[in-house]
Amino acid sequence: MYLxxxxxxxxxxxxxxxxxxxxxxxxxxFLVLLLIVGLPLAGNYALSVANIIGYTILSAFGVQLLxxxxxxxxxxxxxxxxxGGYATAIGMLQYGLPYPVSMxxxxxxxxxxSVLFGxxxxxxxxxxxxxxxxxxxxxxxxxxxxxxxxxxxxxEQSFSLPPGTITVGPWVIDTELKVYYLMIALVTLxxxxxxxLLRTRVGRAWIAIRDNDIAAEMxxxxxxxxxxxxxFVAGVLGGLAGSFWISSLYVVSPDHFQxxxxxxxxxxxxxxxxxSLHGVIFGSIFVTVLLEALKFAVIPLSDAYPALSTGxxxxxxxxxxxxxxxxxxxxxxxLAYRWQQLKNYFNLWPFAY
Amino acid sequence: METFLxxxxxxxxxGSIYALVALGWTIIYKCSGVLNLAMGELTLLGxxxxxxxxxxxxxxxxxxxxTLIVGFVLGLLTERLFLRRMIxxxxxxxxxxxxxxxxFFRAVVGFIxxxxxxxxxxxxxxxxxxxxxxxxxxxxxxxSFLAALVLLLVFVGFFQYSRWGLSMQAAAxxxxxxxxxxxxxxxxxxxxxxxxxxxxxxxxxxxxxxNGLNISVGYLGILVLxxxxxxxxxxxxxAIVGGITIGILQNLSGGYLEQxxxxxxxxxxxxxxxxxxxxxxxxxxxxxxxxxxx
Numbered sequence: 280m281y282l283x284x285x286x287x288x289x290x291x292x293x294x295x296x297x298x299x300x301x302x303x304x305x306x307x308x309f310l311v312l313l314l315i316v317g318l319p320l321a322g323n324y325a326l327s328v329a330n331i332i333g334y335t336i337l338s339a340f341g342v343q344l345l346x347x348x349x350x351x352x353x354x355x356x357x358x359x360x361x362x363g364g365y366a367t368a369i370g371m372l373q374y375g376l377p378y379p380v381s382m383x384x385x386x387x388x389x390x391x392x393s394v395l396f397g398x399x400x401x402x403x404x405x406x407x408x409x410x411x412x413x414x415x416x417x418x419x420x421x422x423x424x425x426x427x428x429x430x431x432x433x434x435e436q437s438f439s440l441p442p443g444t445i446t447v448g449p450w451v452i453d454t455e456l457k458v459y460y461l462m463i464a465l466v467t468l469x470x471x472x473x474x475x476l477l478r479t480r481v482g483r484a485w486i487a488i489r490d491n492d493i494a495a496e497m498x499x500x501x502x503x504x505x506x507x508x509x510x511f512v513a514g515v516l517g518g519l520a521g522s523f524w525i526s527s528l529y530v531v532s533p534d535h536f537q538x539x540x541x542x543x544x545x546x547x548x549x550x551x552x553x554x555s556l557h558g559v560i561f562g563s564i565f566v567t568v569l570l571e572a573l574k575f576a577v578i579p580l581s582d583a584y585p586a587l588s589t590g591x592x593x594x595x596x597x598x599x600x601x602x603x604x605x606x607x608x609x610x611x612x613x614l615a616y617r618w619q620q621l622k623n624y625f626n627l628w629p630f631a632y
Numbered sequence: 633m634e635t636f637l638x639x640x641x642x643x644x645x646x647g648s649i650y651a652l653v654a655l656g657w658t659i660i661y662k663c664s665g666v667l668n669l670a671m672g673e674l675t676l677l678g679x680x681x682x683x684x685x686x687x688x689x690x691x692x693x694x695x696x697x698x699t700l701i702v703g704f705v706l707g708l709l710t711e712r713l714f715l716r717r718m719i720x721x722x723x724x725x726x727x728x729x730x731x732x733x734x735x736f737f738r739a740v741v742g743f744i745x746x747x748x749x750x751x752x753x754x755x756x757x758x759x760x761x762x763x764x765x766x767x768x769x770x771x772x773x774x775x776s777f778l779a780a781l782v783l784l785l786v787f788v789g790f791f792q793y794s795r796w797g798l799s800m801q802a803a804a805x806x807x808x809x810x811x812x813x814x815x816x817x818x819x820x821x822x823x824x825x826x827x828x829x830x831x832x833x834x835x836x837x838x839x840x841x842x843n844g845l846n847i848s849v850g851y852l853g854i855l856v857l858x859x860x861x862x863x864x865x866x867x868x869x870x871a872i873v874g875g876i877t878i879g880i881l882q883n884l885s886g887g888y889l890e891q892x893x894x895x896x897x898x899x900x901x902x903x904x905x906x907x908x909x910x911x912x913x914x915x916x917x918x919x920x921x922x923x924x925x926x
Contacts, residue, residue, distance in 0.1 A: 406667050414903040426894040593742035600735025607729050
């Protein structure tokens with residue numbers, strides 16, 4: 280823990296404070312102001328982009344927890360997001376539960392579903408675990424949800440959510456701005472929850488398992504229990520992401536939770552940095568903004584080359600794939616590491632040796 | 633009974649194509665230890681390249697040969713540009729680089745050829761079905777089976793008898809020993825990718841002949857994973873047997889379980905099967921048994 284010179288604590292309260300230096304306090308105040316007041320002024324387009332970023336952050340938290348903190352490779356996280364989303368939608372439409380209640384139920388159900396598919400992690404790891412989680416993806420989304428859940432009470436393919444279905448207390452979540460504030464609340468909650476969880480006994484146990492599972496077992500960590508706990512928490516986070524995302528959708532369909540979204544999330548944390556909460560946020564912002572910027576780059580060209588706009592979806596995927604490859608080759612520790620380097624540079628300036 | 637036989641035989645015929653692609657996957661894993669998620673996109677690339685040559689008017693065997701050559705070159709390039717730098721990196725990094733490549737290749741295919749289903753016109757193989765006793769099957773299946781079989785034999789012969797094939801086996805067995813005996817392991821890696829591209833291209837072309845060619849042919853790449861898990865990841869005969877078994881299993885479950893559910897069983901049955909294998913026999917049929925207790 281580095282503190283700038285001149286900052287010293289006289290009480291335990293000050294020593295345990297979240298933000299200890301004036302500069303940090305100013306920075307956080309600026310961030311809060313930017314998020315609560317600044318971005319809403321930027322208009323609906325900026326808000327919709329921000330909502331996508333928020334959804335990506337919420338979804339990627341679970342992946343970061345599994346891959347970056349407990350070392351359990353997963354390629355099926357979209358399944359748990361789907362469980363959360365569908366459970367919330369069913370809770371509201373079929374049973375008339377309020378949104379926050381069905382959100383909590385959806386999150387817990389997604390967590391339990393995740394534990395079910397985390398059970399093989401007691402026996403297998405590495406590549407085989409990837410295969411199991413991929414199987415979870417296909418069994419959950421392509422079979423159970425597509426063939427059974429989507430047809431609950433005579434529906435054909437998807438759940439439509441009439442406007443005004445989603446209410447938090449007296450507020451109806453019906454505009455981008457309200458979705459945005461919901462997103463900010465959830466992201467703040469999850470970030471703080473994750474950051475604190477990782478400092479507890481549980482978080483330390485996960486990190487021990489990630490670094491060396493046999494050594495962790497020798498030190499008295501119950502490996503299977505903590506692995507399943509990691510799957511549960513990751514599933515809960517995924518479920519929260521899913522039930523948040525339906526608030527900005529008019530229909531919920533299996534197409535929103537395909538295998539490529541699972542791979543996408545792993546790509547996001549690779550670009551951001553594995554094993555870092557900053558990484559989740561940086562990766563989500565980088566990927567979403569990069570792909571939005573791509574749109575603006577393509578629009579002026581599309582008059583000359585119409586193929587560019589018809590094939591835009593593919594351009595997006597291709598650029599994302601290349602971004603993963605380039606980051607793995609040239610910046611394997613991700614954006615979070617680069618951010619740390621940058622901060623160090625300024626901290627040590629002008630004596631960088 | 634006839635339904636059963638019909639399903640099994642169709643399964644074997646389709647499974648031979650899976651076996652071909654699974655062989656490509658296993659070669660890469662065996663020689664360089666890379667777990668490849670881009671196999672499906674390699675089949676897509678190969679199939680569309682072959683389609684392009686065929687629609688330009690080349691006869692089918694020539695088009696297939698050209699596909700093999702293009703696949704060979706692309707395989708060498710991919711290995712040289714991306715995979716060679718990843719030697720010694722953690723497993724997640726290597727897997728994700730193939731996942732990134734799979735996004736990229738699929739995007740290239742989708743951008744150039746679009747999303748419509750395309751068929752080989754005029755049809756490559758005669759369309760009238762063949763009758764064997766009471767069973768009926770399309771000639772395209774039989775020809776695909778024969779083509780896959782010939783290629784499988786060629787590849788296996790290549791490994792057993794040619795100098796390069798033997799050097800690949802040596803490198804797979806013990807890299808350090810192979811290096812000290814003068815085998816160029818770099819060349820082995822490159823060759824493995826080239827062979828995988830070729831096998832995948834032919835597999836995709838054959839499957840495209842059966843069902844028509846669109847972007848979902850890439851699903852084949854995910855379908856080979858159960859096959860290689862069953863075979864034990866690093867065993868060539870395992871990949872072949874695994875591919876054929878998965879083909880049979882997929883057809884049987886499609887034939888019998890489809891009535892019990894609203895649909896979609898055919899696509900996920902291989903994965904359920906794979907999970908069961910992994911719970912009881914994670915090293916598959918002939919894989920190397922690595923015991924590590926935690």
